Amino acid sequence: MPNTSARPKHGRRTRRRRRTEDLARDQLVSSSLESAQQCLYSQDYGTAFAHYLLILNLAPVFKDFARESFRFTLFKWAEELDSVGRIQELFDCYEQALGIFPADEVIINSMGEQLFRMGFRDEAAGHFHKALKLRPDYPEARENFYRVANWLVERWHFLMLNDHGRNQKYQQAIQKAVQGGCSTVLDIGTGTGILGMCAKKAGAAEVFACELSKTMFELACEVVAANGMEGSIKILHKKSLELEVPTDIPHRVSLVVTETVDAGLFGEGIIESLIHAWHNLLLPPKSDENEFKEESTTGRVIPAGATVFCMAVECLEIRRHHRLCVTEVGGLSMEAAGGLRSPVSCSSEPDDSTEPYTTERLSRLPGGYTPLTQPFTALNIDFNNVHELEGLSSREVQEICLPVTEEGQLDALAVWFQLHLDEENSLSTGPQEDTCWEQAIYPFHSFVLKPRDELIVEVSCRDAYLRLSSVAVLRDGHKIHLDGGAELKRSGNLVPNPEAELCSALACLQTNHSQSDDFCILECSEMALLNNQEYHQSFCGALNKLISQLKDKNNEQECATSMPVGSPLYVLDVSEGFSLISVIAARQGGVKAFSSVEKNKQQEVLRRLSRSNGISVQHLEFWLNHKEEEQGVLQRPSTEKLWSAIILDCVETCGLIRQKLMEKASLARCLLEEGGRIFPEKVVVYGMLVESDTLLLESAVQGREPTLGFNIAPFINQFTVPVHVFLDFSTLKCRRLSETLELFVLDLMDSNANYTSREVKVQATSAGRLTAVPFWYHIHLDQEISVSTLHQNSHWKQAAVVLQQPLEVLEGDWICLAVKLHESSISISACVQRQSADVTKTIQSDPYVV
Numbered sequence: 001m002p003n004t005s006a007r008p009k010h011g012r013r014t015r016r017r018r019r020t021e022d023l024a025r026d027q028l029v030s031s032s033l034e035s036a037q038q039c040l041y042s043q044d045y046g047t048a049f050a051h052y053l054l055i056l057n058l059a060p061v062f063k064d065f066a067r068e069s070f071r072f073t074l075f076k077w078a079e080e081l082d083s084v085g086r087i088q089e090l091f092d093c094y095e096q097a098l099g100i101f102p103a104d105e106v107i108i109n110s111m112g113e114q115l116f117r118m119g120f121r122d123e124a125a126g127h128f129h130k131a132l133k134l135r136p137d138y139p140e141a142r143e144n145f146y147r148v149a150n151w152l153v154e155r156w157h158f159l160m161l162n163d164h165g166r167n168q169k170y171q172q173a174i175q176k177a178v179q180g181g182c183s184t185v186l187d188i189g190t191g192t193g194i195l196g197m198c199a200k201k202a203g204a205a206e207v208f209a210c211e212l213s214k215t216m217f218e219l220a221c222e223v224v225a226a227n228g229m230e231g232s233i234k235i236l237h238k239k240s241l242e243l244e245v246p247t248d249i250p251h252r253v254s255l256v257v258t259e260t261v262d263a264g265l266f267g268e269g270i271i272e273s274l275i276h277a278w279h280n281l282l283l284p285p286k287s288d289e290n291e292f293k294e295e296s297t298t299g300r301v302i303p304a305g306a307t308v309f310c311m312a313v314e315c316l317e318i319r320r321h322h323r324l325c326v327t328e329v330g331g332l333s334m335e336a337a338g339g340l341r342s343p344v345s346c347s348s349e350p351d352d353s354t355e356p357y358t359t360e361r362l363s364r365l366p367g368g369y370t371p372l373t374q375p376f377t378a379l380n381i382d383f384n385n386v387h388e389l390e391g392l393s394s395r396e397v398q399e400i401c402l403p404v405t406e407e408g409q410l411d412a413l414a415v416w417f418q419l420h421l422d423e424e425n426s427l428s429t430g431p432q433e434d435t436c437w438e439q440a441i442y443p444f445h446s447f448v449l450k451p452r453d454e455l456i457v458e459v460s461c462r463d464a465y466l467r468l469s470s471v472a473v474l475r476d477g478h479k480i481h482l483d484g485g486a487e488l489k490r491s492g493n494l495v496p497n498p499e500a501e502l503c504s505a506l507a508c509l510q511t512n513h514s515q516s517d518d519f520c521i522l523e524c525s526e527m528a529l530l531n532n533q534e535y536h537q538s539f540c541g542a543l544n545k546l547i548s549q550l551k552d553k554n555n556e557q558e559c560a561t562s563m564p565v566g567s568p569l570y571v572l573d574v575s576e577g578f579s580l581i582s583v584i585a586a587r588q589g590g591v592k593a594f595s596s597v598e599k600n601k602q603q604e605v606l607r608r609l610s611r612s613n614g615i616s617v618q619h620l621e622f623w624l625n626h627k628e629e630e631q632g633v634l635q636r637p638s639t640e641k642l643w644s645a646i647i648l649d650c651v652e653t654c655g656l657i658r659q660k661l662m663e664k665a666s667l668a669r670c671l672l673e674e675g676g677r678i679f680p681e682k683v684v685v686y687g688m689l690v691e692s693d694t695l696l697l698e699s700a701v702q703g704r705e706p707t708l709g710f711n712i713a714p715f716i717n718q719f720t721v722p723v724h725v726f727l728d729f730s731t732l733k734c735r736r737l738s739e740t741l742e743l744f745v746l747d748l749m750d751s752n753a754n755y756t757s758r759e760v761k762v763q764a765t766s767a768g769r770l771t772a773v774p775f776w777y778h779i780h781l782d783q784e785i786s787v788s789t790l791h792q793n794s795h796w797k798q799a800a801v802v803l804q805q806p807l808e809v810l811e812g813d814w815i816c817l818a819v820k821l822h823e824s825s826i827s828i829s830a831c832v833q834r835q836s837a838d839v840t841k842t843i844q845s846d847p848y849v850v
Contacts, residue, residue, distance in 0.1 A: 029059045033066075040069070045077040049093065056100045063101070070097070071106055078114065090114065105131040109141040116144070121151050122214035139822045146721045152215040153719035155698050157191065159436035160259075161716065162697045166427055166436065167708050171198045173302050173421035174257055178202035182255035182300065186210070186281060188240045188273055189260040192712050193220035196233050199257065201709070208249045210236040215719075223715050240273045243281060252283045257302045263359040263429065264440035264466050265306055265381075265417050271389055271464045274301060278386040285384055301383045308379040308417045309430070310468060312455055314408035315369035318360070320531040320793070321524040322412075322443035330536030330584040336612035337605055339519030342527050346413070346442045346469045356465050358524065359438040362414055362431035364731040366792060372410060372449050373402040378459050378468065397460045401474070404453040413457065413468050415440040442468045447482060449473065520601040525653040526578040528795035535787050535795070539679070540584050542781035543571075543645065546677055547588045550644050553675055568592040569644035570637045572623060576649045576658075578602050583610055585645070586619040594623040596633060634667045642673035648748065650683050651777055651789055654725035655799030657683070657746070661824045665748040678748045680779045680786075685744040685826065687775035689815060691768040691806075692734035695724050699802045722802055729774050729790065729798040737770060737809060738762045744819050744826060757820040764815060770807040773817070773828060774800040801828050810834065 032051045039048035052070045055062055074097050081090040094111040101107055112127030125148045131141035160166060174195065178185070183205040187196035190209035200207045211217040217237040224233050236248055245252055256277050260268040278285070282299035319325060322342040327334055345354035362369055378400070382388050416429040416439045429437035447470075449455065454474040460467045473480045522530070529535065550569055571585040571593045582595035583606055597603055603622050610620050623633065636642060646668045652658055668678050696702055700720040701713040741762045747753040764770075776790040776798045789796035807830060809815060814833045819826060 025058055029055050029062070033062075036069070036073070040073060043076075045073055045080060048073045049077045053096060053100070060100075067101070067104070070101075071104075071110075074107065075110060078110075082114075087118065103134055105134040105138050105141060108134070109138065109144060112141075112144060112148075116148055121148055124148050125152055125215060139825065139827075143825050146723065149719040149721050150725075152213065153219075153716065156436060157716060158700055158720075159698055161192065161194070161701045161707050161712060163436040167194070169421055169425040169427060170195060170257075170259070170302075171202075171708050173425045174198045174255075175202040176422060176424075177255050177300065177302060178204045184208075184251070184253040185255045185257060186240075186243075186249065186253045186277070188256060188258040188277065189268070190220050190235065191216055191259075192716055193223045193233065193235065194707065194710060194712065195257045195259070196235075197224065197227060197229060197710050198708065199255070200229055200232050204255075206253075207233045208236065208253065209233060210238050210240050210243060210248075212237075212239045219715055223710070223712050226711050226715065240281075241276050245281065249281070252281060252299070254283050254297070254299055255302065256282055256299070259303075261306075261417075261419065262440075263438045264357050264415060265308060266461070266464055266466050267357075269464070270383075271392060274383055275386060275389050277301075278389070285386070303419045303421045304384055304423075305380070305382045305420045306417045307377060307420070308381075308415060308466060309375045310378040310413050310415045310457070311375045312372040312402060312404070312410055312449070312470070313362075313369045313412055313414050314372055314406075315362075315365060315411050316367050317365045318369075318441060318443055319409070319411045319446060321528045323445055323527065325531045326533060329530055329533065329580055330540040331587060332580060332583060332609055332613050334530075334609070336608045337520075338608060340527065340530075340605070341519055341521050342443065342524050343521055344441075344443055344524070346444060346467070354521070356467050357415070357440040357442050360441050361438045364728055366728050366730050369414070370406060370408050372404055372406050372408050373455060374405060376400060376402055378415070378457075379461075379466065392461045393464055395461060397458050399471075400457045400459060402455040402457060404449045404451055404455055407450050408448070409446040410444055410449050410455070410470065411446055412444060413442040413470065415442065415466070415468065440466075444470055444482075447473065450475070520605050522578050522602075525795055529578070530580070532793055532795045534791060534793060536580065536584065538781055538785050538787045539581055539647075542679060542785045543581075543585050544588060545782065545785075546645055547585075547591060550673075550675055551590060567641075568619070570594070570641055571645045571647070572596075572637070572643050573647040574623075574633055574649065574664075575647055578605075579647075579649075580606070580609070581647050582606070582620060583613070583615065586610065586615045587613060591644075592619055592621070592637075594621050594637070596623050598622075598624050634664060634671060636671055642676065643668075643671050644673055644676045645679060646671065646676075647679045650680060650746075650748075650779060651796055653796055655727060655776070655789070655797045656723070656725060657685075657777075657824045657826070659824050662746065662748075662754070662821075663823075666751060669749065669751070677782070680781050681747070681749040681783075682780040683746040683748070684742060684778045684780065685746070685775055686740050686778060686790075687743045687773045688736060688740050689738040689762065689764065689770050689773060689809075690732075690734040690736055690800075691771050692732060692800075693771070694733045695772045695800055695802050696806075699724060700804065720804065722804065724772070724800045724802055725797065727774060727798045727800055729776065729800075730792065732774070734772075734774075735766065735768050737764050737766050737768050738815070739765060743773075743775060743817070743828075744821060746821075756822070757818065760817045760819060762815050762817070764809045764811055764813045767809060767811045770803065770809050770815065770830065770832075772800045772802045773830075774798055803830065807832050 032055050036048045036051035036055065039051065052066060052073055056066060056070065074093060078090050078093060097107050108127050109131040112124045112131065115127060116124035125145065128141050128145035128148060131138055132145055178199055179202060185199040185204045185207045187209040190196050190211045193209060196207050196209040209220065211220055214237065217235065220235050224230055224235065236243065238248065243249060258270065260270045260273060262268045284298060285300065286298045322344060324334060324337065324340050343354055344358045346356065414431065416431065419427045429435055429439065431439055455470055456472040456474065458469050458471050470482055472482055547569060569591045571582065571591055573579055573582040573594065574596045575581060578597060582593040585591050586593035595606060597606060606620065610617065648664055648668060650658055650661055665678060700717045701707065707713065741760060743760060744758060776788065778786050778788050780786040790798065809832055816831050816833055818829045
């Protein structure tokens with residue numbers, strides 16, 4: 001019998017081979033680690049990344065040791081790949097990295113940032129959410145998730161779900177239709193799934209729904225399942241135009257429900273989707289031939305139709321965001337600027353470079369508005385008439401005469417509509433309604449209207465957009481064309497009218513500018529910036545002071561050394577978008593200014609303004625024309641020169657501090673000559689405690705009661721963002737609970753003066769529910785000159801931290817705010833300290849990030 005305990009003869013040989021393999025592997029890992037470090041030193045990030053992949057695959061034990069270096073190498077190599085457009089390789093590297101570190105929240109978050117930059121917002125949100133699950137206190141992932149949440153779940157979803165009147169009317173209309181025989185239902189653009197669930201609750205036999213957004217599709221699936229309807233409602237992640245019978249739904253349906261409408265009614269494509277539905281998804285509509293057929297054998301749509309209303313308005317806030325209202329900016333004559341347009345053009349002809357309208361909530365516009373005409377009906381549309389829908393874009397242009405009732409400048413046509421759900425239920429989006437809707441705004445070049453004038457408006461529906469344009473004014477029998485020229489005939493007789501001729505000439509002058517080949521499109525916020533005279537006058541004064549001081553210093557050096565200096569002062573403006581600061585600096589004399597404006601037409605505007613204001617072409621250059629990468633913006637002007645002034649853009653138009661502001665300021669300080677300065681030198685954040693139901697309604701679904709009996713809030717509120725942006729504090733409905741208080745100070749010139757956290761105490765001046773902390777900035781250009789983002793003519797909006805759980809405060813209570821700064825993001829937590837019978841009671845709120 002063989003000895004079963006004897007070892008195989010090849011055992012020692014195997015162990016020796018394994019030891020040899022281990023030794024070879026260790027040597028390879030050691031040499032690769034050394035090579036990786038050498039590659040990092042020489043900035044050869046691609047080769048370093050390959051070495052790290054080899055090391056960590058061969059020796060996972062090194063993961064903790066090499067994690068930081070591996071992350072650094074990955075991010076640097078990704079930057080290089082991105083700069084040369086090797087996007088697929090970039091994402092391959094991230095996939096390889098996640099294969100090694102599948103639960104590394106920093107790499108997951110970074111990949112989400114790359115996806116977001118490339119436009120893959122749904123995928124980016126998934127990565128940010130995963131990073132937060134791995135590390136709930138990870139501020140970068142939280143900030144990124146909040147940013148992407150604003151894109152994926154727009155704030156109007158919360159407003160609509162909080163609009164109880166709107167929800168009930170839709171429910172009533174759907175219930176009536178289903179109980180009347182519409183047993184098969186398709187919900188187009190389902191969102192949270194609420195309309196489809198209303199149909200099922202009303203007794204529909206079959207309910208289908210479609211949603212294009214991946215995030216909203218997944219959200220709707222969760223909501224439907226949580227409400228016990230997972231097997232009863234089929235949700236498709238598709239655009240309705242892609243749905244087919246029987247591939248996607250087994251047969252045609254008897255009812256389509258939808259709310260794919262925007263403030264301009266047709267902007268979300270409801271016409272195209274309903275035409276497709278009538279031809280491919282809906283049963284035939286009721287007609288004279290089938291009038292007595294059952295509802296289940298015919299098709300219909302909710303809403304059944306709409307009526308569009310319009311009126312002419314005067315509004316300074318609209319005017320200053322859409323046209324140049326000043327002739328001089330910071331001492332510069334604007335005569336040579338040429339045609340400057342906002343991206344919103346009310347032309348009756350489609351134009352890819354512009355939008356036909358913008359949106360505003362008229363009731364909240366700073367300074368208000370003045371109606372110049374009575375509201376008039378611009379359009380009626382029947383969504384249950386497919387021939388009317390198909391003929392909409394080919395309708396003849398309709399010309400409507402509006403009697404002018406008030407004198408004022410024509411700044412825009414304001415548009416809203418009444419949505420007819422059925423014969424009994426309708427919704428209005430009018431400016432006087434307490435609704436979740438904004439109004440559509442069609443801005444015009446200003447023209448003074450007088451009572452008894454008649455404004456002639458053209459209405460059309462080219463490319464399925466509602467288009468309105470004012471073309472002429474009838475005054476005392478004369479027709480003044482707003483596109484230039486005037487018909488001076490009345491009853492066949494030529495009647496001279498100097499006033500009409502003057503108005504016509506002015507209108508013609510404006511239009512010729514706007515229609516010229518050299519027109520330049522500026523964002524609405526950039527147009528408002530041009531009209532912000534206080535801002536430019538402040539910069540002009542601060543630059544003049546600094547340049548005078550530096551010139552005096554240079555003159556002293558010249559006298560002391562008996563050598564001519566003669567070198568200009570160098571000023572760099574790295575403001576975002578269109579900025580005149582570089583031209584204002586160059587106008588000071590003895591200055592070479594560099595602008596960061598990138599667009600060719602905008603650069604040409606700055607050149608024209610320079611020439612017309614007597615500034616030599618040698619004194620203005622465009623910095624980015626000499627730079628290959630945006631990362632290299634903050635550099636020395638030359639090897640032997642430093643900057644005299646660097647202008648940084650500190651605050652976004654929406655009301656938030658710009659990302660990486662402090663990092664940019666740190667780099668900018670190193671590039672300044674002695675006595676040079678960063679503008680602004682300091683930013684002070686101010687705020688106020690308020691009670692505002694408006695901010696709560698726009699931030700999350702409120703209340704503990706289910707929405708129409710459905711459990712929706714816990715799911716949609718996952719996308720609650722604790723900061724409200726683009727806020728007009730001057731018109732916000734709120735109750736002020738404190739005086740203005742200083743929240744934080746950012747010193748861009750003195751890094752030693754900065755801190756990362758601060759505790760601020762403020763006493764309540766009124767009792768109420770503390771729901772939010774609106775905040776704004778004082779931007780200090782120097783110790784004496786500053787501008788406020790709260791100024792009535794500011795191009796900036798404000799922002800507010802919104803507390804998820806309001807705090808009850810009494811008059812005299814002390815509220816303690818813990819304010820922290822992390823990479824330009826401010827977080828605020830609040831607690832109430834209340835004295836009662838010699839005992840201090842503290843009521844704490846959760847921290848929220850700005």
